[in-house]
Amino acid sequence: MAVQTAIATPAGQAQRPSVWSRIWQNDAPGYLFLLPWFIGFFGLTIGPMITSFYLSFTNFDLLQAPQWVGANNYIRMFTADPKFSASMRVTLFFVVFSVPLKLAFALAVAMLLNRGIKGLPMYRALFYLPSLLGASVAIAILWRQIFAGDGLVNKLLAMFGIIGPSWISNPNYSLWTLIILSIWQFGSPMIIFLAGLRQIPQDMYEAASLDGASKWRQFVKITLPLLTPVVFFNAIIQTIEAFKSFTPAFIISGGTGNPINSTLFYTLYLYQEAFGFFRMGYASALAWVLLALVGLFTAFSFLTSKYWVHYDD
Known part of the structure; x- marks a missing residue:
């Protein structure tokens, strides 16, 4: 017969709570304060993402129930949609030129x-102001007036006897007007660059000056190497913002991407498919391709950063 031994709790001593009970008692107030964030994260971010991923494999027009079509939306996108390739080409051109020029100017x-x-x-406040206003509808309308056929730019050129075109309605120049608008919004990376420059020890420049190094050589050998983490951060953030750019192209082109799709940003084309033609399933597929594109770029940037980004260690 097995002898069972009971371990009795001493009289008057309460049983110790379990590990999970102690964790819950200690962390419950924190989770309670985080509850609004959890509701927003799962209800407004994760939930819509899962729904969008499902809709990307369906035909859905907001009026009828989604119809499963498998990978047809993605196949059509890459094989039979010229506007997709046009919007991708315009967006990549915008990213490749606007981001480096903005960072250099900043x-x-x-x-x-x-x-x-x-x-x-x-000065910091004044230079940062365009970053606050640049994505607004009012600035986009103002930009359209400045670069119109009878706008301020052509009036200034006329003072020198130059007859300028209608910049926003000419496919050769329309996208460049949006690139200039993006460069004008240099305030945010400028503030970050300024903070990074303040962290560079001044004795390095003094030692380089004593050795006879020119200002350009000091910039190349001291400033840029020590500033590469800041350059890397700004490049990632500004590239993602460039991929998501929408308002200026929508306002200046009237929501069409004209002339001749020269300002048809990827996000603008996505908007047309979703809210112009109510092809929500196809628009969801476009959104996931954009997410994958940004994710691939970010991953590539981090993988290659070890070759050119220099940290303190």
Whole structure:
């Protein structure tokens, strides 16, 4: 017969709570404060993403129930949709030219402000202002007026005897007007560049000056290598923002991407499919391709960063 031994709890001593009970008692207030975030994350982010992924394999027009079509939306996108290739070409062109030019301009302004000029907070606020206003509808309308056939740009050119075209209605120049607008919104990367420049020890520049290094050589050998983590961060953020650019193209082109699809951004084409033709299933497939494209770019950037990004260690 097996002898069972009972371990009795001493009289008057309460039984110790389990590990999970102690964790819940300690962390319950934190989870309670996080509850609104959890509701928003799962209800407004994860839930819609899962629904969008399902709809990307269906035909759905908001009026009838989704009809499963498998991978037909993706097959059509890559084989039988010329507007998809056109929007991809326009978006890649915009990203390739706008991001480096914006970063270069932001770094140049940051270096000017880093010289210790008076009224630096005021200049920082003034230069940051376009980043706050640049994506607004009002600025896009103003930009359309500036580059119109009788706009401010052509009036300035007329003072020198130059007859300018209607920049926004000419397919050779229309996309460049949007690139210039993107460069004008340089305030956000400028602030980050300025913070990075303030972290570079000044004794490095003093030692380089004593060795006879020119300003350009100091920039190439000291500033850029030590600033590469900031350049990397700004490049990632600005590239993602460039891929998502929508409002300027929508306002300046009237939501059509004209002339001749020269301003048909990928997000604008996605909007047309979703809310112009109510092809929600196809628009969901477009959205997931954009997500994959941005994800591949980000992964590639991180994989290659070890060859050109220099950290303190």
